[in-house]
Amino acid sequence: MPSPSHHTQDLRIDSLHGKLFVRIWSPDHLSPSFEQAPIVLFHDSLGCVELWREFPAKLAAITGKSVVAYDRLGFGRSDAHPGELTYGFVGDEAEQAFPTLKDHLGIGEFIAFGHSVGGGMATHCAARHREDCLALITESAQAFVEDxxxxGIREAKLGFQQDGQLERLAKYHGDKARWVLDAWTETWLSPAFAQWSLEAELERLDCPVLAIHGDQDEFGSELHPRQIARLTDGSSRVLLIDGCGHVPHREQPEVVLEAVVQLLR
Structure with missing residues (x-):
């Protein structure tokens, strides 16, 4: 496979509260094209474009589609977030940043792929933009707030108190690292967030859905992909990967890539 640098494009686009960093991977050495529905990636709570690592390049190569990923406001190479996350932040992505990205790049039809909380955001985007969403892929997504x-979040929060852990996060988020960590832990652990779920959005979907989950995911049981499939129509499929934790695209990328190819067929 060619080096990703041979077929990537980096952009910074204006949003309501600051600039968003965007990267586009194109299959082989082609220029970015959205004539065929691109795959849009939504990162996890501590994630960013860089932390997808080589997966988007492989995804573009194996599907023949352009792949788009962006850093949410406050993350990675995007501008700092202007304040604290609201408890509706998962759904807000479908109303704010994603439409800005979609309009700026001229994306019509698309395929949504979200990891962890990004899976919830991808679900909201698929429901809100259902006329354009051809398929939804969730990976390690939470469908509700589970003990x-x-x-898992409490344990991770303790782990980040150890020397050097916040500095590791700062490698990707710079001086936004503390905000990134608190946005994840304090929002999810708040009693005000306890009743959050994806139920209403899942019931609105009418596109094929693939719910990928590792059977050893420390941040959610297999109840989540089962719930996603149960609340969507008959075109939904659950892929439970044996011996896999919270990041299947890094731990077992070939399994994830093959499942995506099968879905898009």
């Missing part, structure tokens, strides 16, 4: 999720 297992909260316990």
């Amino acid at each position: 297992r999720t909260l316990e």
Whole structure:
């Protein structure tokens, strides 16, 4: 496979509260094209474009589609977030940043792929823009607030108190690292967030859905992909990967890539 640098394009686009960093991967050495629905990636709570690593290049190569990823406001190479996250932040992505990205790049039809909380954001985007969303892929997504999720977050919060851990996060988020960590832990652990779920958005979907989950995911049980499939129509499929944790696209990328190819066929 050619080096990703041979077929990537980096952009910074204006949004309501600051600039968003965007990267586009194109199959082989082609220029970015959105004539065929691109795959749009939504990162996790501590994630950013760089932390997708080589997965988007592989995804573009194996599907023949352009792949688009962006850093949410406050993350990675995007501008700082102007304040604290609201408890509606998962759904806000479908109303604010994603339409800005879609309009700026001239994206019509698209395929949404979200990891962890990005899976919830991808679900909202698929429901809100259902006339253009051809398929939804969730990976390690949370469909509701589960005790297992909260316990995993509490353990991670303790881990970040150890020397050097916040500095590791700063490698990707710079001086926004503390905000990124608090936005994840304090929002999810707040009692005000306890009743959050994706139920209403899942019930609105009418596109094929693939719910990928590792059977050893420390941030959510297999109840989440089962819930996603149950609340969507008959074109939904659950892929539970044996011996896999919270990041299947890094731990077992070939399994994830093959499942995406099968879905898009």
